[in-house]
Amino acid sequence: DAGVTQSPTHLIKTRGQQVTLRCSPKSGHDTVSWYQQALGQGPQFIFQYYEEEERQRGNFPDRFSGHQFPNYSSELNVNALLLGDSALYLCASSLPTGLETQYFGPGTRLLVL
């Protein structure tokens, strides 16, 4: 049974560009959350998707947007990249309730030059 998978593993972009990160949830999970982990910090919640809708959002600007597909996979899009967007982006999947069921993927390392 595959766990949470994310692609790509690493990415280098330049300021002003746009990026799309992808996440496939663990089998049986229908809720996907995205987190940003800057160097030396803990993960920060970006947003959560359930039934193809954004259910909750953290304190991130509108440059960060997402989507969930009918197969529960999800994308995170970041527009107008800033140097400060360089971070590890983590996807976590879970059932709608029960955070202890939340499984994290290995993350996508984004570097903005």
Add this chain to the structure above:
Amino acid sequence: DQQVKQNSPSLSVQEGRISILNCDYTNSMFDYFLWYKKYPAEGPTFLISISSIKDKNEDGRFTVFLNKSAKHLSLHIVPSQPGDSAVYFCAASKDSGYALNFGKGTSLLVTP
């Protein structure tokens, strides 16, 4: 504003001894607390949780204690093993199904 704080960036413990990792929070609305363990190049892995109606939860070598009045929780690992060496994150939530607020993590090193 950091609502979950782990004030010790690192901790070194000898194998077989107890490891105690501490976490403080500021938001009294938090009612669910979790500990995650993270190895390099992997995502965080759930370790143990506790809800605000309890003050202790135990799972094998891992025990989490919650002191609501002090807004403090701790993770005890007994006995510590070299394989426990990792970064440990404390996280809190207002609801068991919603966003996690993480601390900055504590890097634990268990030496033989």
